[in-house]
Amino acid sequence: MTKVAFIGLGVMGFPMAGHLQEAGYDVCVYNRTAAKAAAWQDTYGGSSAESPKLAAQNAEVVFLCVGNDSDVRSVVYGEQGVFAGMQEGSILVDHTTASADLARELGAAAEQRQIAFLDAPVSGGQAGAENAALTVMVGGEAADLLRISAMLETYAKYVGLQGPVGTGQLAKMVNQICIAGVVQGLSEGLQFAKNAGLDQEKLIAAISKGAAGSWQMENRSATMWQGEFEFGFAVDWMRKDLQIALAEANNNGSRLPVTALVDQFYGDVQANGGNRFDTSSLITRLGKSKS
Numbered sequence: 001m002t003k004v005a006f007i008g009l010g011v012m013g014f015p016m017a018g019h020l021q022e023a024g025y026d027v028c029v030y031n032r033t034a035a036k037a038a039a040w041q042d043t044y045g046g047s048s049a050e051s052p053k054l055a056a057q058n059a060e061v062v063f064l065c066v067g068n069d070s071d072v073r074s075v076v077y078g079e080q081g082v083f084a085g086m087q088e089g090s091i092l093v094d095h096t097t098a099s100a101d102l103a104r105e106l107g108a109a110a111e112q113r114q115i116a117f118l119d120a121p122v123s124g125g126q127a128g129a130e131n132a133a134l135t136v137m138v139g140g141e142a143a144d145l146l147r148i149s150a151m152l153e154t155y156a157k158y159v160g161l162q163g164p165v166g167t168g169q170l171a172k173m174v175n176q177i178c179i180a181g182v183v184q185g186l187s188e189g190l191q192f193a194k195n196a197g198l199d200q201e202k203l204i205a206a207i208s209k210g211a212a213g214s215w216q217m218e219n220r221s222a223t224m225w226q227g228e229f230e231f232g233f234a235v236d237w238m239r240k241d242l243q244i245a246l247a248e249a250n251n252n253g254s255r256l257p258v259t260a261l262v263d264q265f266y267g268d269v270q271a272n273g274g275n276r277f278d279t280s281s282l283i284t285r286l287g288k289s290k291s
Helices: 013-022 034-044 052-056 069-076 100-112 125-130 142-152 167-196 200-207 215-226 235-252 257-271 279-286
Strands: 003-007 026-030 061-064 091-094 116-119 134-139 156-163
Touching (some): 003 052, 013 026, 013 034, 013 061, 013 125, 026 052, 061 142, 069 100, 091 142, 100 116, 116 142, 116 167, 125 134, 134 167, 156 167, 167 215, 167 235, 167 257, 167 279, 215 279, 235 257, 235 279, 257 279
Parallel strands (some): 003 061, 061 091, 091 116, 134 156
Antiparallel strands (some): 116 134
16 A cells, blocks of 8 residues: 555545545544544544654655645644655645745755655535545646546546646635635625525526526525525635735736735624634625615
8 A cells, every 4th residue: 555644634634634545545644633633543544643754754645734834834844844754756745725935945845855746735625525526736747746646536526737836826826816706796696686585596596507607606605595604615714815815916916906805805704703604604794685
């Protein structure tokens, strides 16, 4: 069995690492909260380690799926980081949604150690991770991606190489930019529909089949209508992602007026206590429907 390490067992990493173990790979996990690693072992088997370094020792591939740039650095560098345990010729794959600058930094640091690196952020949310239906946007060398493609396919429905290191993260920024505008538009449309007295099921059955249709409409319109948001991709994480995109836009001269506005709207949701609500909670800003 190919030995792999998986660092980070959040709502995404927990099932992703599980798919690898179930596919027959020898998976060793690490999580800052040891209880989460123990729960993963109870669910899937495999093994766990007390540090990223120990998890990465003898692993052919090391996967990361943590929170942000600083979290990635905390598990990669230092005496207990994965670089300290990885061997020459192995591959580091970062599934974290992080900055393109960090990806390039890690790529250069890995090259110095004769380790391959791929930035590979994912889209599809918790449901996509659990159902092995993620989209993976990859930056790096095609030959390195080929080496791990079978592993990625255990939890992904689509894997696409975008270009050199850093382009995976840039593609994920575009993904989040597009989602932000779609969710705001859907929020406004549904609130308008409520105020107009339309039937939600009949409305969505009609417009979802036309040009207005989207993943958000198919998967979130019913819960948005009911005011249910205790699930899904948290507002805190979406704001983190949008801040990364806005910073990159400032660097490359892009204008993102809608994205900047929606980011502020998510700030309103946070201010009202919706930090952990699903991103579809944008509709909560628009007030109650007419009585």
